[in-house]
Amino acid sequence: MKVAVLGAGTIGGYVGGRLAQGGLDVTLIGRRDAMDAITRDGLTLVALDGAQQRVPNLRLDATDDSAALARCDVVLLGVKLGDLRASLDIAQRLAPRDALVVTLQNGVDAIEEARAQLGASRVAPGMVSFNVLRSARGNELAQKTSGPLVLGGDDTRTRALVAALVRAGVAARSHHDMRGVMWSKLVYNLNNAINALSRLPLRRELADRGYRRVFAAAMAEGLAVARGLGVRARWLPPLMPHLAVRVLPMPNAVFTRVARAMIQIDPEARASMHDDLLRGRLTEVDALNGSVVRHGARVGVAAPVNAALVALVHEAERSGADYPPRSAAALAAAGGLSPRVSIHTRTEP
Numbered sequence: 001m002k003v004a005v006l007g008a009g010t011i012g013g014y015v016g017g018r019l020a021q022g023g024l025d026v027t028l029i030g031r032r033d034a035m036d037a038i039t040r041d042g043l044t045l046v047a048l049d050g051a052q053q054r055v056p057n058l059r060l061d062a063t064d065d066s067a068a069l070a071r072c073d074v075v076l077l078g079v080k081l082g083d084l085r086a087s088l089d090i091a092q093r094l095a096p097r098d099a100l101v102v103t104l105q106n107g108v109d110a111i112e113e114a115r116a117q118l119g120a121s122r123v124a125p126g127m128v129s130f131n132v133l134r135s136a137r138g139n140e141l142a143q144k145t146s147g148p149l150v151l152g153g154d155d156t157r158t159r160a161l162v163a164a165l166v167r168a169g170v171a172a173r174s175h176h177d178m179r180g181v182m183w184s185k186l187v188y189n190l191n192n193a194i195n196a197l198s199r200l201p202l203r204r205e206l207a208d209r210g211y212r213r214v215f216a217a218a219m220a221e222g223l224a225v226a227r228g229l230g231v232r233a234r235w236l237p238p239l240m241p242h243l244a245v246r247v248l249p250m251p252n253a254v255f256t257r258v259a260r261a262m263i264q265i266d267p268e269a270r271a272s273m274h275d276d277l278l279r280g281r282l283t284e285v286d287a288l289n290g291s292v293v294r295h296g297a298r299v300g301v302a303a304p305v306n307a308a309l310v311a312l313v314h315e316a317e318r319s320g321a322d323y324p325p326r327s328a329a330a331l332a333a334a335g336g337l338s339p340r341v342s343i344h345t346r347t348e349p
Contacts, residue, residue, distance in 0.1 A: 001160055003016070003027070003074045004027045004068055006029050006076065006087050006090065007077060007087060008029055008034070009079075009134075012028070012078020013028055013034070013078070013134075014045060015165075015170075016060070017045045017060065017141065018165055018169075019164050020060040021045070021053065021059075022167040023164055028043075028062040029068055030062070030078075034062075034138050034139075035064050039063075040139075041139045043062075043141070044140040044141070045141055048143045048266065067094060069094040073096075074102060074157050075091050075095050075099055077103050077104060080284060081109075082284070084110055092117065099122070100157045101114060103123065108291060109287065109291065124152055125151070126150065127181050127182055128147075128149050129145075129149070130144070130148075131270075132144065142266075145202070145263060145264065146238060146263050147238060147239065147263065150236065151175075152174065152175060158174060159174070175236070177232075181239075183233045185239065186288065187222035187233060188239060190218040190288060190292065191206075191218070193273060193283075193285050193309040193310070195270060196274040197312055198325055203265045203269065208328055209251065210327070210328025213248070213337070214305065214335065216249045219244065221305055221306055222292045223241060223245065224301050225292050225295050225301045225303060228300065228301045229295060238263045247259065273285065277321070289303075289306040289313075293306050293307045293310065
């Protein structure tokens, strides 16, 4: 089975590299400088425990030419949401008509957009819950947080993808309710805005109880909106949103003990939104926190914390790379939270 990754950045490149390690024939399609670095020096993948593995060139090509899609059986879309429509146009024009297209975007709306354009039978949803960072050399990709990779659909090709990822040591699996899985990921991604605005590494941000209270409040709004839509955010360890929203506001000693059993975070890990702001790029805040606000308006559920985070991130985008860090107290005040907010949300099994 031949796999192409369209948009082989950090996540797409890492997943594509692991698929090649798992025995599939993979072509990475991305920016010329990054692809040239991989062609010249190979691709090195670093697991969360620090173990490094070189991906054999025998099963991995890297190019900036989208015409390589013509030879594939599966297309993984690794682009950010802002580039999704253009990537769907490319896949529709160049990939074989029977190729399976897998969406790996954040948020909950990419799968519907892809199915509307390509047809439901051609598209499978995917969810990547872990963070990946690229080294300065450009050809080293390192996983920085724990978490699963989940694919939907009961297709021989999705089963082959999961099997290859598992062979390569990735915590991959399939799931029948990808809408619930995507909402579970979304409520965790609501912290991306908080992490970016704090200008702190992820571990240091989460060590601050004030930031965690804001995160828990944003999550509680997301879970309330999901319930309003009739969606059950799935418990998919370590993604357990209804437990996390109760654990986050706890005192540091309690939170640290419980969180250590749920997720591992490298000291260097940070949200991709953090990097986007530092590099002067537009963020995905409208597809994450903004999505909670929009869907909440549809079902009559207010989301003031997420609305405030959207506004603050857009303000930071306008300010450029020197945007000022926001304290936990400032974020709480912007969202209308008291300094010592209590979070209440119904816990589901």
